[in-house]
Amino acid sequence: MQKIRHTPVAPTRTQRLASGGEIDAHRHDDHQIAYASQGIIAVTTDAGSWVAPATRALWIPAGTVHRHQAHGELDLHLVGLPATINPLGLDEPAVLAVGPLLRELIVAYTRAPDNDGPPRRRLRAVLLDQLTVSREQPLHLPSPTDPLLRELHDILRADPADNRSLDELGQRIGASARTLSRRLREDLGLTYPQWRTQIRLHHALVLLADGTPVTTVAHRCGWSSASTFIDVFRRTFGHTPGARPTT
Structure with a gap:
């Protein structure tokens, strides 16, 4: 212990x-x-x-x-x-x-x-x-208490670029997309896209801190393009991922 x-x-x-x-x-x-x-x-x-x-x-x-x-x-x-x-x-x-x-x-x-x-x-x-x-x-990445969500959480944290649908992921862990969506709302108060975006943004911040190029970060975190990633990042943090915040 x-x-x-x-x-x-x-x-x-x-x-x-x-x-x-x-x-x-x-x-x-x-x-x-x-x-x-x-x-x-x-x-x-x-x-x-x-x-x-x-x-x-x-x-x-x-x-x-x-x-x-x-x-x-x-x-x-x-x-x-x-x-x-x-x-x-x-x-x-x-x-x-x-x-x-x-x-x-x-x-x-x-x-x-x-x-x-x-x-x-x-x-x-x-x-x-x-x-x-x-x-x-809203930058909290909550830890799910539901066993099925924990299994899903482990999959997404291991590979944030995993673009499989909730239905496809549910087939892997033995649960329907409807069940997973309901449990996400009850346990975390989030939809699946909201939760996945939070996971991706957390991973993106870590990669950026380690000096990973923006285009590479976008790819590793599952965004379709660097411009899409930059837009999500700017709306969340108020600046682009390659910019130093104004001080």
């Missing part, structure tokens, strides 16, 4: 991780914000996984058992907040939009965590104020 570390106070710091590096399973009595100014940060819990590029941050509620993984060379910024401070009232992990101002506030606040003078307290007050208007983003 995996041992889970308990670190009561969530740290506030900047940390660099090599691509593929991990912070093992642990929990805090505090809330925590995880933000990657470079690379891609993935957070995994029993409920699923969340992936965030530089235009997003991850909200990790107090008590949540989680682990971090780096994709690409990662500059990770961690902000710990007491459990009594919850600007968005979120009690589940979430992905939050990060605009240029919030990005700079997070980076500046995590650079000198031991300096708790008045200027830094003012900086935190502005950071919290910006968090109250940060939008939650």
Whole structure:
């Protein structure tokens, strides 16, 4: 059985991780914000996984058992907040939009965590104020609880470019497309195309962080063309996959 570390106070710091590096399973009595100014940060819990590029941050509620993984060379910024401070009232992990101002506030606040003078307290007050208007983003890849969906999930994660229909995949795992569609709605609240797109986008972010060309990413993740992939990516993240977000 995996041992889970308990670190009561969530740290506030900047940390660099090599691509593929991990912070093992642990929990805090505090809330925590995880933000990657470079690379891609993935957070995994029993409920699923969340992936965030530089235009997003991850909200990790107090008590949540989680682990971090780096994709690409990662500059990770961690902000710990007491459990009594919850600007968005979120009690589940979430992905939050990060605009240029919030990005700079997070980076500046995590650079000198031991300096708790008045200027830094003012900086935190502005950071919290910006968090109250940060939008939650639908980038959660939920872990299905239904055994049939878990089997389907494993197939799609192993090969996101698998373009078989739900009916064809259902024949492989012994279930009708109607049954799988119903269970997806009940278990995850998603249609099959929505779920498959989420899986593909998560995989695409990881490939991009590792320096894979955009055309190759589109092919490996199952889009019919690079232009189709770029359009889906832009609508989801607000910028093209080859562009660095404006800061």
